[in-house]
Amino acid sequence: MKARFLFPHKWSLIGAILFILGFVVAALNYHYLHRIEVMQGDTTFDINGALHDIAILLWIGGLFLVAFSKEKIEDEQIAQLRLDSLQWSIYFNYAILVLCILFIDRWHVMLGVAAHFIFTPLLFFIVRFKWAIYQLNRSLKNTD
Structure with missing residues (x-):
């Protein structure tokens, strides 16, 4: 794997922080905001689903940066x-x-x-x- 396709070494730390932040979001979602819905007009916005998606994106982004950052x-x-x-x-x-x-x-x-x-x-x-x-x-x- 050529080094030109890798992120700078410093981004590995950013990736680790994003990955941990994903766990914090998932834990908050599970323990405190589980099944809470906020009414917005005539549609319902599902905070649980949104936080779940945010946690997954943080995990994927964090793992991606950790995996593909230079040593x-x-x-x-x-x-x-x-x-x-x-x-x-x-x-x-x-x-x-x-x-x-x-x-x-x-x-x-x-x-x-x-x-x-x-x-x-x-x-x-x-x-x-x-x-x-x-x-x-x-x-x-x-x-x-």
Whole structure:
């Protein structure tokens, strides 16, 4: 993955903040504003649905920025780790999806589970990539 297609390193922190903010919005929505509706003229505006959508957008945007921001040192080895991690995240995501299809027999439940697969490729990628970088740094320290 060429570095020219990556966001600046500082945007990773912004992504992490957006991701955490998404959890705050979701928690507030669930605990305090659950099922509250505000009347606006002759239509009903569903705050619960709007906050749910905002939380999802914050999670996707935050994960996207964290996943595709440059590292402090972005070299060919990091690019290879990034590519390997992306490939493994897709493998893992579809393996989990196949297991869900095989073991969840109710269609409406499966749709709810499938909706979470919006986040999982990015999440799996970030975890695998950061773990690979951690192992690389640890092996470099052990050789010194």
